[in-house]
Amino acid sequence: MDDIRRAKRPERLPTVLSRDEVQALLAQMSGVAWLLAGLLYSAALASPPPATRCGIRLPRI
Structure with a gap:
C-alpha cells in the first residue's frame, strides 16, 4: 500500500x-442577453483584480 500514489489534479x-x-460573441446575442453579457463584460474590465481589493499589493510583471 505504500507504493500507491494519488493521481495529480x-x-x-x-x-x-x-x-x-468577445465582439463575435456579443454580435450573436440580442435583447436582454446582449445587455447582461455586455454589462458583465464591462464590469469585469472596470474592476481591479481581487488581490488589490483585499489590500494585497502585487508587483507588475
Missing part, C-alpha cells in the same frame, strides 16, 4: 477571450 487555467472573440 490537472492544472486548470482560466479561459480568457480576445477582444475579437
Whole structure:
C-alpha cells in the first residue's frame, strides 16, 4: 500500500477571450442577453483584480 500514489489534479487555467472573440460573441446575442453579457463584460474590465481589493499589493510583471 505504500507504493500507491494519488493521481495529480490537472492544472486548470482560466479561459480568457480576445477582444475579437468577445465582439463575435456579443454580435450573436440580442435583447436582454446582449445587455447582461455586455454589462458583465464591462464590469469585469472596470474592476481591479481581487488581490488589490483585499489590500494585497502585487508587483507588475
